[in-house]
Amino acid sequence: MAVVILNWNGRDFLRRFLPSVLAHSEGAAIFVADNASTDDSVEVVRQEFPAVQVVQLADNLGFCRGYNAALDEVRRLGPLTGDTNPTRPPAERGRDRTDTFGFRYYVLLNSDVEVTAGWLSPQRALLESRPQAAACQPKIRQYSPDPVQRELLEYAGAGGGYLDRFGYPFCRGRLFDTLETDHGQYDDPRPVAWATGACMLVRASAWHALGGLESTFFAHMEEIDLCWRLWNAGHEVWYHGGSTVFHVGGGTLHKSNPRKTYLNFRNGLALVYKNTHARELTTTLAVRVLLDWVAALRFLLQGALPDARAIVRAQRDFYRRRAYWQQQRQQFPPRLTLAERPGVFRGSLVWAYFGQGKRKFSELDADLLN
Known part of the structure; x- marks a missing residue:
């Protein structure tokens, strides 16, 4: 290892x-x-x-x-x-x-991750017991000198990565900017849509077979894209809460940085286009584009003009490289439909969070969770 x-x-x-x-x-x-x-x-x-x-x-x-x-x-x-x-x-x-x-x-x-005793053992044991599993993450909590803050699940990975039906990423224990306190509610191992790149154990053979991370992404959303391709290739991605690491987060680009906004929105469109099943792609992409424009308008109303402009550039650059994304779809054909993908909320996280006021993973409609 x-x-x-x-x-x-x-x-x-x-x-x-x-x-x-x-x-x-x-x-x-x-x-x-x-x-x-x-x-x-x-x-x-x-x-x-x-x-x-x-x-x-x-x-x-x-x-x-x-x-x-x-x-x-x-x-x-x-x-x-x-x-x-x-x-x-x-x-x-x-x-x-x-x-x-x-x-x-x-x-x-x-x-910027502090590991703890035994942090590797549960993930390694899981991959060794499940040959089809290709990636796994531990529980991610917030690094802080403040003991209360250290109890919070962390933005980048928390209790395992999920996607909503339009490809918006979230975690058990983190919906948008709302973080839950860790009470052991996510100690269970389970398959997830994606494992965080902040701390991911990945099988070397699967990594090299898929060509590693999407090089054109530069940064952000790359682990989600990799894990989606792993699922499409017949592998599994898991979370194991049997060990915990602590992550500072934002060590390179702060979450309010327009460059990060640009990468998140451009790469978000690309990963949806690359990996969504053909039967669902047209609707999923159209709604995602519309919701991204809503996000740009929200930034504008908040006075965050650089972030609004970053989303406009992200949309433009995504369409400029659409031929490349199509090549990637053909190289790693999407295999799983929405209903077949583990770690998916078959509703809209944007609506659940902003429209219905749901702030915890446990408040999401359980009937819509894979």
Whole structure:
């Protein structure tokens, strides 16, 4: 197993959180893949954390291309068959390897995540007991020095990722910006629509078979797209609440950043277009486009003109690249209809949240939940 942390100018996060990763990741090799940082991240890792291996990328490739390039290199440096000793020199581990993928599992871990004792065991055990399962995430709670804030489920993953019928992502424990306190209500393992890229265990063979993350996304929605493709390819995606990690969130782009708004809305349209079953695509995409325009109008009325403009650009750029998205549909044909996809709310989350005032996952109509 390889734990791979993609870093860009994250020296302070690495100093704060690498100690927990090293302390609680028994039997795993730890890699920091550096996305051409301009701070002294690489020097800090090499001097202060010599057990961590560094993969240096020549350019800042963003989250998606960065992870794709990093895991290709980690695959090359993978251990000899049966060799789980992460202290062996990379060249020795890669020599005379007879396995196809080097490491059986990759863990995509954000640099701003604090892990806890036993954080890997439940996810790994689940994947080993279910050959069809290709990805899994733990429970994600909010990182904070405040004990009360640490009890909140976190925006990026919470209790496992869901989608509504129009492709809007949400989580058990997080609807839009409303976070629930963790009372153990999401401790159960279950299949979900998507696992968070902040902390995801993924089977290496499935990762490489699907080509990793969608490189044109740059960042945001990429894990949802990957997991949707995994389901379409016949794999499963799971959540396991048997372990917990704590995520800072917003370490690269704050949620109010117009660049993040642009990426979320452009990539959101693209993932719906790429992965929705043909029988449902026309209606789903038309409603999604309309709701995105409503979101732009809402930003405008709130005085957030840069965010409104970002949505307009997102719509424009999505349609400009429609031929490319069509190629991706053909390469990984959507296989599952709405009723067949686990982790789906077969209603509108926008209506449930803003129209009906539902703020908790438990308040959603259970008859519409897959």
